[in-house]
Amino acid sequence: MYILGIETSCDETAASIVEVKNSKIKMLFSAVSSQIKIHRQYGGVVPEIAARNHIKNILPVLNKALDNKKPDAIAVAAGPGLISSLIIGVETAKVLSYIWQKPLIAVNHLSGHIYSAWINAETFPRFPILALIASGGHTELVLMRSHYKFKILGRTRDDAAGEAFDKAAKILGLGYPGGPIISKYAEKGDKKAVNLPRPMLNSQNLEFSFSGLKTALLYQAQKDKKLKNKIPDYCASFQQAIIDVLISKTTKAAKKHKIKSVMLVGGVAANKELRSQLKKEVKKSLPNADFHLPPLEFTTDNAAMIATAGYFMSKQKKYTAWNKIRVDCNLTL
Ligand code: KG4
Ligand code: ZN
Numbered sequence: 001m002y003i004l005g006i007e008t009s010c011d012e013t014a015a016s017i018v019e020v021k022n023s024k025i026k027m028l029f030s031a032v033s034s035q036i037k038i039h040r041q042y043g044g045v046v047p048e049i050a051a052r053n054h055i056k057n058i059l060p061v062l063n064k065a066l067d068n069k070k071p072d073a074i075a076v077a078a079g080p081g082l083i084s085s086l087i088i089g090v091e092t093a094k095v096l097s098y099i100w101q102k103p104l105i106a107v108n109h110l111s112g113h114i115y116s117a118w119i120n121a122e123t124f125p126r127f128p129i130l131a132l133i134a135s136g137g138h139t140e141l142v143l144m145r146s147h148y149k150f151k152i153l154g155r156t157r158d159d160a161a162g163e164a165f166d167k168a169a170k171i172l173g174l175g176y177p178g179g180p181i182i183s184k185y186a187e188k189g190d191k192k193a194v195n196l197p198r199p200m201l202n203s204q205n206l207e208f209s210f211s212g213l214k215t216a217l218l219y220q221a222q223k224d225k226k227l228k229n230k231i232p233d234y235c236a237s238f239q240q241a242i243i244d245v246l247i248s249k250t251t252k253a254a255k256k257h258k259i260k261s262v263m264l265v266g267g268v269a270a271n272k273e274l275r276s277q278l279k280k281e282v283k284k285s286l287p288n289a290d291f292h293l294p295p296l297e298f299t300t301d302n303a304a305m306i307a308t309a310g311y312f313m314s315k316q317k318k319y320t321a322w323n324k325i326r327v328d329c330n331l332t333l
Contacts, residue, residue, distance in 0.1 A: 002028075003314070004071035004096070005307025006062070008089030009081025009109045010136070011035040011050045013057035015065035016303035018119070020311050025118050029068045030297070030304045033057040040176050044166070051084035058092050065303075071102060073319075075310020078106035079331030080137065086327040097322040105310040106320045109301075110138060110333050111150070113265040115312060116294035116305035125261035125292045132250045132278075135266030136162035136177070139208050139246075141253050142333060147312050150333040153253050154206025161242055161268045164210035168238050171218050172231060182235045183271050189232030191240035194220060198244050206253050213241055243274050247281050254286050263292040269299040 001021075007014040016030040035053050039045045076093035079086055090106075097104035114131045118124060129144040130153075139156040159167065162179055169178025174185070197216050199209045217238055221227050227234070246268075254262050262282050268274065275293055282291040298305055313319075 001073070001311070002069045002071045003307040003310050004065060004074045005303035005305070005310060006074070006076040006089045006093050007109070007112070007301055007303040007306045008054045008058065008085050009077045009079070010085060010301060011039055011045045011053075012301040013054050013061050014301065014303035015061045016307050017065050017068045017071060018304055018307035018311065019069075025120065025308050025311065027119050027304045029065050030302055031061050031064050032302050033061050036177065043170055043176050045082070047082045047084050050082060051088060054085055054088035058088055062092070070100075073103045073105060073310065073314050075105040075107050075307050075313070076325075077109040077112060077306050078325060079109065079328035081109055081329055083327060083329040086329060090325060090327050094322045094325060103314065103319045104322050104325060105313050105318065106325050107306045107309045107313065108331050108333060109306070110140070111148070112305040112309045114142065114144070114263070115309035116265050116298040116302070117263045117292045118308050119294060119298050119304050121292070125263055126290070127261075128257055128259055129261045129263060130250065130254045130257065130259040131263045131265055132246060133266045134161040134246060134264070134268035136160060136166065138266065139210070140333070141206050141249060143253075143257055148316060148318070152333060153257070154208065154249065156208040156210060158209050158211035159214060161208070161210060161246065162266070164214055164242060165268065167214045168217055171214070171221055172227075172234055174231070179268060179271060182239055183273065185232045185235035186239045186273065187232075189234070189236030191236040193230065193233035194237035196220070196237055196241040198241055201245055201248055206249050208245060208249065210242065213238070239271070239273060243271075243277055246274065247278050250278065251281055251285055254282070254289060259286070259289050261290050261292055262286065265294055265299065267300040269293060270296060
C-alpha cells in the first residue's frame with residue numbers, strides 16, 4: 001500500500017510517499033519546502049505570508065512526490081495549526097481524492113508527530129505507550145493503550161517548549177527559530193552558570209508551564225552587564241531547565257501508568273541533549289520500558305508522519321469523504 005501525505009499546518013509545505021509492506025513502514029519520498037528564511041525577518045511565522053507561500057509551493061512539492069508512485073490513499077493534516085495554511089493542504093487533498101477516486105484521511109497533526117516514531121522503524125513501540133510531544137505549538141504527555149486511543153495526561157498551561165526556545169532566542173538576540181540556535185550555543189556553555197527556575201517541577205500533576213522561565217531569563221539577561229560574553233552559558237542553562245522539567249514529568253507519568261514504551265516526538269525532539277538525557281533516564285529509572293525516537297529529519301514538521309498516521313487510521317477505516325473534510329485549527333487528540 002502506498003500513502004500520499006500532505007502537510008501545510010504552519011510554515012512548511014510538505015509531501016511524502018510512504019510504503020507499507022509486511023507491516024513495515026518505509027518512507028519512499030519526503031520533501032519539505034521550508035519558509036524559515038522568509039519568516040526569519042519578522043521573528044516568527046506570519047500566517048498570511050505562510051498561506052501565500054503554501055499556494056506557491058504545494059504543486060512543485062507534490063509533483064516531486066508523485067514522480068515516485070501513485071498512492072492508494074491520501075492523508076492530509078486537517079488541524080491543529082494556522083487556518084489559512086491548513087486550508088491549502090486540505091483543498092489540494094480534496095481535489096486529488098475526487099479526481100483519482102482515492103480515499104481521503106483527515107489526520108490530526110499531533111497524531112502525525114506521534115506516528116513519526118513508526119517511520120522506517122525496525123521495532124515498533126509497545127502499548128501502553130507514553131508520548132511526549134514537544135513542538136512549537138504543543139507540549140503534551142499522551143497515553144496510548146492502543147492505536148488511535150489517545151489520553152492527554154498533561155499539557156502546558158502557557159508556552160510550549162519550542163515556543164519557549166524561540167522566545168528565549170529572541171530575548172538573547174539570536175534569531176529564529178530559537179531551538180536549533182540555542183542548542184548550538186549550548187554545546188559550548190556551562191549549564192550550571194545561570195540560575196533559572198524549573199517551573200512546576202515538584203507539582204503533583206503532569207502539567208507544564210514555561211512562560212515564567214522565559215521571564216526569569218529576561219530579568220537575568222537585562223541586568224547582566226556581561227551578557228554578550230555569556231551567550232553559550234545562558235543557552236546551556238536555559239536548555240537544561242527545559243530538559244529537567246520535561247524529563248521529570250515524563251518519567252513520573254511513565255511510572256504511574258506502567259508504560260512499556262516512551263517516545264519523544266515533535267520539533268523539540270531534534271534537540272540532541274534532550275534526546276540523549278531522556279534516553280539515559282528511561283534506561284535508568286524505567287528498566288522495563290524501551291525508548292523510541294523518530295529519525296532526526298522527521299522530528300520537525302514533515303509529511304511522512306502524516307502519511308504514517310494516515311495508514312493507521314486507514315486500518316480502522318477512518319476515512320472522510322472529500323466533500324465532508326473540514327479544517328479545524330484547534331483540533332485536539
Ligand atoms: O514540530 P515543529 O516543526 O512545529 C510545530 O508543530 O510546532 O516544531 C518547531 C519547534 C520550534 O519551536 C523550534 O524552535 C523547535 O521546534 N526546535 C528545537 C530544535 N529544533 C527545532 N527546539 C530545541 N532544540 C532543537 N534542536
Ligand atoms: Zn508540528
